[in-house]
Amino acid sequence: MGSTIKTWLRAINDIVHDLAAGAWPGTVFALWLVRRGAASALGAQAASDLARTWTWILTVMLVALVVQVATGGVRLFYWKAPVAPDLVQRKGRIAGAKHAVFAIVFVSAAVTAFMVLQ
Numbered sequence: 550m551g552s553t554i555k556t557w558l559r560a561i562n563d564i565v566h567d568l569a570a571g572a573w574p575g576t577v578f579a580l581w582l583v584r585r586g587a588a589s590a591l592g593a594q595a596a597s598d599l600a601r602t603w604t605w606i607l608t609v610m611l612v613a614l615v616v617q618v619a620t621g622g623v624r625l626f627y628w629k630a631p632v633a634p635d636l637v638q639r640k641g642r643i644a645g646a647k648h649a650v651f652a653i654v655f656v657s658a659a660v661t662a663f664m665v666l667q
Contacts, residue, residue, distance in 0.1 A: 572613035
């Protein structure tokens, strides 16, 4: 595979990875908005709409998580390639810090979603 194609595939993978990372907290915000709107809307139609909306949002959350893990796995195969050998350790520490921050955001979003669902 040509160098240009690999570069484009890496860029696309990185973009999809980052979009999936933002989808999880974004859907938690959507859950909050739906819950807030449901509190003021009563009736059978509102309950039906709410159930469909919850299903859609939770599906997006799960798909985002799967995409996040899959694209992160792909990144494992090339993250060292564009980095000078003397910087690999530093980039590894930065990636570790990024993943720690992501874990905090992810857990915070999951706790928030759980509280919204209550």
